[in-house]
């Protein structure tokens with residue numbers, strides 16, 4: 001695995017909802033094998049940036065280059081092909097409640113590959129095995145815990161062997177121990193699958209442990225005010241907003257969880 005190869009280049013991106021500017025002047029390179037953190041206070045536009053990177057929201061201007069190909073300049077068919085390189089895990093795990101865990105993981109393969117039913121079944125077992133959930137293949141999402149649903153969501157996110165994984169608040173609603181286990185799993189997947197990961201998270205312990213690069217979006221300035229690994233920002237950045245975010249979030253991270 002080389003950390004020097006750029007997988008995605010974001011160039012001078014501007015994201016907005018109609019006339020409402022969310023962020024501008026966003027530029028960064030996502031290096032293969034890295035875990036890239038999108039940081040910033042509530043409402044600054046982290047999820048919106050993620051949405052523009054996975055094809056859900058067209059940016060107002062700027063470019064997202066995948067291997068030199070300008071994602072948003074492609075037609076819909078090409079963008080759909082490129083989307084298969086992305087695996088996405090949303091906050092809730094977002095499983096279909098009327099399908100078993102196995103059926104949830106099988107769904108992307110049924111939709112986007114011509115694999116036989118037998119092959120899909122074997123792959124589903126393999127993916128669930130990777131996240132330690134093979135035993136839950138026939139259970140419904142309502143029958144398993146929040147942490148297990150996250151892991152099942154992860155198995156579905158890697159169903160099509162994506163090389164880039166996007167996680168939006170993966171540990172939201174999880175207790176600290178389950179959250180730490182999810183962190184370990186994310187590292188295992190990065191090392192085992194050679195995946196590149198973009199993560200949005202408020203959990204500073206997770207970010208310090210996982211991320212080796214990142215960007216800090218400021219809600220007031222409506223543009224990034226810092227670039228670098230969370231640990232480096234914590235230890236060396238002097239911007240008052242960044243310093244206060246890192247310290248406040250560190251205090252909050254030891255407070256009882258209220259979400260989920």
Ligand SMILES: Nc1ncnc2c1ncn2[C@@H]1O[C@H](COP(=O)(O)OP(=O)(O)OP(=O)(O)O)[C@@H](O)[C@H]1O
Nearest residue numbers: 017020022040041042043044045046047048049200
């Ligand atoms: N569909 C939408 N239409 C208009 N404004 C929106 C829409 N979705 C989000 N916003 C606004 O865009 C801004 C950024 O939202 P976003 O969810 O990206 O922030 P965030 O940094 O991920 O926040 P949080 O950390 O609280 O999840 C917010 O002001 C939000 O109200």
